[in-house]
Amino acid sequence: MGPDRFCSFNQSDPCYAAVGDKLNLLMVRDARDQELHLYKELMDSRELEVFRIMNKKKKKHESIRNRSEFIFDNGTLIINRVIRADSGTYILELYDSDGSRTFKKHLPVNIEAPIGSVEVSISCFSNQRSVSCSSDGDQIIYNWTLNGEMLEQGSMDGNTTIQLNEGTDGNISCSVKNHVSHAQKTIRVKPCPVSVVFVLVWCFQLMVLLGLLGGFHIYMRHTSGKKQEDQKVRMRRFREGPEHTAEDS
Template identity: 70%
Template sequence: MMLIFGLMLLLLQTAACLEFNCRFNQKDPCYAALGHKLNLTMVDASIYHLKIYKRINNIHDDQACRVKNDKIRECDLFNNRAEVTFINGILIINRVIRADSGNYTLILVNSDGSFTYTDLQVNVEAPVGSVNVSISCSSNGMKSVSCSSDRDQLIYSWTLNGESLMDGNPTIELNEETDGNIICSVKNHVSHGQKNIRVTQCPESVVFVLVWSFQLMVLFGLLGGFHIYMRHTSGKKQEDQKVRMRRFREGHEHTAEDS
């Protein structure tokens, strides 16, 4: 049972592994995925002795990787890491780390002592992680849609209902009435990811809420004023009634005295 589980785990790890291939004589930079595999093709190491240096501020570092007779003899450039091997003229890094980024020089030494060299720039980037999209309604009648991911060197692109929108920005502005399916695509030089969500009209815009709140305030103000007016009017009527009753009683008492 444990053996079957181990084999399944190995298959999953293998399927998830990204592999990149570069050559030391290529003109463009070499890109590798952090934590994944990089193959650096050089030359026939049975003919040449190879030395690989890393340049810092255009100066060769003392550390190097030396290959002779198609085998690594010394490789303190990669701190003798077990995941760095050399097979058939290919330097293989099975698990790339950030420190592997940099400018490298490959020196080919002939049997007569003459040599040639070539350079290669290696850039390590983290694969794109999970992509998140959020939508917010603003007071100016627009909808703001934002896209984000937790990796570096990201390039953004958008599509709405299958039509391309503005590229390059992690945030776009849409009309408040816009609805449909929107896709945010995120990529860098080593991987890509995307998120598809449904965009609907804002249920209540901020402007509507503000206007509605103002109308309620005016309505409550009018009701309060009417209530105060009615209380004042009712009190005045009661006071007038009391005055009339008092006058009536006084007039009745005077009539009784006269008789």
């Protein structure tokens, strides 16, 4: 069984409890000489009588009969192991001995699933890191901090993601909470590992570039050698003169 939650019909704020908690609803200071009726509003605007005291006798609705108790001395209805179906607006009415109503008050009661474990993970991209946070629970509010400084906050439906640049360094925390619980997970932001695929592609590109440069070098040497040979032939013919040229013809 969860911890005790205490709510009163004199409070101005709604009442919150976690699934499985023990909910203590304080209705009157002393119920030994009271006529008391506790209703719950239904979706169709009808009212369901959940609990009643008349002539010092109690009557409970079957929805809470086996998991509730009432303490006359402090006028408290205790509902054990509350469930989501216990959520709703409750109406308390008190009557005097003449049957005249002396008190009527509404109290919204919200039963929420508590925060589960918080998971934080990092995904690396080319020049950014994506950090994700996930958790279970109802009406979750998340809060990102980096080295204690606020980055982002808002409502979370299952998970939330934040983008960090490549140079981000330090401890990043994801805090989550609702009205009945809270949790936090902190991890160290580390440099992204070098991608094996990136290294292979880079090596392939380097090999192709070196191959092209080697081929171009061979081509230039071959071209340069041919030009030098042609130059030597022209120079030899020039030195031999026209007579040698005529004999050749």
